[in-house]
Amino acid sequence: MRLxxxxxxxxxxxxxxxxxxxxxxxxxxSDPDExxxxxxxxxxxxPFNRAMYDVHQGIDRVVLRPVAVAYRDVVPQPVRTGVRNxxxxxxxxxxxxxxxxQGEPRRAGDTLGRFIINSTLGIAGxxxxxxxxxxxxxxxxxxxQTLAVWGMGEGPYLFIPVLGPSNPRDLAGFGMGIAGDxxxxxxxxxxxxxxxxxRAGVTVVDTRESLINTLDDxxxxxxxxxATLRSAYRQRRNAEIRNSNDIxxxxxxxxxxxxxxxxxxx
Amino acid sequence: xxxxxxxxxxxxxAVLAIAGPASAQDTNRATAFxxxxxxxxxxxxxDTHSDLxxxxxxxxxxxxxxxxxxxxxxxxxxxxxRQASAQEQQEYLKLFEETLxxxxxxxxxxxxxxxxxxxxSQQRTEDDVLVNTIIERPNSAPFALDWRVxxxxxxxxVVDVIAEGTSLRLTQRSEYSSVIQRNNGSIAALLQAMRGxxxxxxxxxxxxx
Numbered sequence: 161m162r163l164x165x166x167x168x169x170x171x172x173x174x175x176x177x178x179x180x181x182x183x184x185x186x187x188x189x190s191d192p193d194e195x196x197x198x199x200x201x202x203x204x205x206x207p208f209n210r211a212m213y214d215v216h217q218g219i220d221r222v223v224l225r226p227v228a229v230a231y232r233d234v235v236p237q238p239v240r241t242g243v244r245n246x247x248x249x250x251x252x253x254x255x256x257x258x259x260x261x262q263g264e265p266r267r268a269g270d271t272l273g274r275f276i277i278n279s280t281l282g283i284a285g286x287x288x289x290x291x292x293x294x295x296x297x298x299x300x301x302x303x304x305q306t307l308a309v310w311g312m313g314e315g316p317y318l319f320i321p322v323l324g325p326s327n328p329r330d331l332a333g334f335g336m337g338i339a340g341d342x343x344x345x346x347x348x349x350x351x352x353x354x355x356x357x358x359r360a361g362v363t364v365v366d367t368r369e370s371l372i373n374t375l376d377d378x379x380x381x382x383x384x385x386x387a388t389l390r391s392a393y394r395q396r397r398n399a400e401i402r403n404s405n406d407i408x409x410x411x412x413x414x415x416x417x418x419x420x421x422x423x424x425x426x
Numbered sequence: 427x428x429x430x431x432x433x434x435x436x437x438x439x440a441v442l443a444i445a446g447p448a449s450a451q452d453t454n455r456a457t458a459f460x461x462x463x464x465x466x467x468x469x470x471x472x473d474t475h476s477d478l479x480x481x482x483x484x485x486x487x488x489x490x491x492x493x494x495x496x497x498x499x500x501x502x503x504x505x506x507x508r509q510a511s512a513q514e515q516q517e518y519l520k521l522f523e524e525t526l527x528x529x530x531x532x533x534x535x536x537x538x539x540x541x542x543x544x545x546x547s548q549q550r551t552e553d554d555v556l557v558n559t560i561i562e563r564p565n566s567a568p569f570a571l572d573w574r575v576x577x578x579x580x581x582x583x584v585v586d587v588i589a590e591g592t593s594l595r596l597t598q599r600s601e602y603s604s605v606i607q608r609n610n611g612s613i614a615a616l617l618q619a620m621r622g623x624x625x626x627x628x629x630x631x632x633x634x635x
Contacts, residue, residue: 193505197603237565293607381529383619387604391597399591 202317203390213386216321220368224322225375228368242286244366248298249278249285250359254337258301262309267403270296300400303340304333308401317390322364325393404405441520456555456575458583459542463492464542471537473614478634483532486529494576495523501585502599503601506606510613521620539564554585 173198187198204210232240252275259268274290282289290296308314315328326334338344343359346352382388443496470484500507510518534540545558554576562568574586574593587594602616609615 196506199511201600229446344554377533382601382614383623384601384604384608387601388597391600395596397590402591404591 170382194378201390202394204316205318209317209390210386212319212321216319216324219321224368225372227365227373231365231370232369234401240366240369243362244370245282245288246285247276247359247363247366248288249275249282250343253342254303254340255299255301257340258303258306261303261306262301267299267301270299271301274298299403302330302333303336304330304397305401307333314394314397317394319386325389330424432439453550453555453578456582457557459575460490460557460559460573460584461487461544463584464530467534467540468540471534472541479631482531482631485534489530491529492584493526494578494585495519497528497578497583497585498526498595499523499577501595501602502602504599504603505601506611506613509611514613514617517617518620521617522623524624525620525627528624528631532627537561537563545570556588582585 161286186193189195206386209389235243256268256271256275259265259271273294274296277290277296278285278288281293283289287330288298291298312329314330318326318328318331320326320331323334377387456576466488467485470481472486472487473481476484499519502522503510503518507515533620541562543560543562549556554574557573557575559571559573560568561571569590572588573584574588575582576585577583584606585595605619606613607617
């Protein structure tokens with residue numbers, strides 16, 4: 161993906177700049193309300209994160225959003241749905257592993273059944289036959305959620321350019337998701353590299369396309385989009401960990417960042 | 427199948443209302459209130475005989491009746507409410523009402539062809555009831571919208587809307603507090619930003635017509 165060659169120097173520059181700028185202003189210890197809010201916001205590295213957010217917005221304006229808008233304009237809806245289903249199906253091994261790691265045999269059964277049906281009748285996962293004909297809807301699950309279920313705290317809030325809102329726990333989960341994905345280990349060579357690269361690129365475009373309206377709304381209506389996304393991400397993530405919004409969770413949702421949705425009303 | 431589930435759910439709710447204690451009655455009342463309000467909103471949004479501006483006005487009228495605007499506004503300003511002067515509080519509530527109504531009616535006004543149904547669970551918390559609904563729009567995936575309903579002055583009123591696990595009032599409290607903090611604790615700065623936003627929303631509404 162061409163993005164990475166652009167992000168790394170930018171990242172390095174801002175990283176150096178914001179580390180010099182230091183951490184967020186500590187709250188006044190004599191004001192309990194202020195201390196409580198500081199704890200609740202959970203963003204001790206706020207100046208750094210805001211710098212990262214600005215970097216992301218720069219990339220988004222120039223590359224991500226225009227590409228997503230073009231994708232929406234050029235590719236017809238049924239094809240885009242097929243692409244989303246395909247990506248969701250490719251993610252099934254990770255979802256299945258996490259269903260099992262969280263001790264959820266019924267959900268694991270759903271995931272396994274969906275994978276078998278969609279990979280065959282759904283032609284490699286292009287059609288979500290399991291949901292449309294068998295009534296088994298997909299759900300998202302990832303290592304970040306498993307770590308949370310196992311009792312690990314989220315850690316301080318982080319904003320990562322291109323990836324989006326995150327935290328150490330979800331970021332670790334994201335890495336485990338890549339490491340634990342059979343497709344990462346399927347083989348070597350140019351063809352495999354091209355395939356995994358294409359998959360990553362298409363995932364970014366598909367995710368950004370699904371968020372065009374939501375993020376436009378945030379930009380339009382929020383007085384501080386950074387703060388809105390931070391709050392929305394953390395709330396949404398907690399709801400996902402509790403599995404409380406399953407009936408509507410997108411089957412293509414990933415482990416962290418924008419791919420889990422911003423949680424803002426669509 | 428879903429309609430069957432819904433019917434049995436409504437059935438069990440009705441049974442609860444007859445046999446259950448006072449809390450079930452509260453739940454029932456809140457659910458009936460959301461069902462009525464939701465139907466009014468859907469009717470206003472899907473009214474194909476009127477133009478966008480009229481639809482927005484109708485939606486705004488329903489919201490003004492259904493939402494505890496003052497309570498929500500105070501919740502969102504949170505710890506800064508006490509630090510604001512009486513004049514700032516008054517001005518804030520005025521601006522907040524306008525922002526909320528304009529934002530929500532602009533959003534709902536675009537939901538042409540929307541359908542709305544009661545979801546699977548209605549749960550009671552200590553001081554309010556959470557009513558779960560499913561919103562369906564043509565060409566997009568259905569999503570869950572929870573309405574937090576509290577008794578305000580003896581009447582059920584909406585105090586929060588939760589979309590896919592994200593509470594509108596918590597998100598907005600975080601947003602407003604961040605604006606105040608980044609302006610060294612100045613509530614006047616927030617009011618200034620809100621005025622700017624209202625002017626912007628008004629321009630967009632005129633353009634949309």
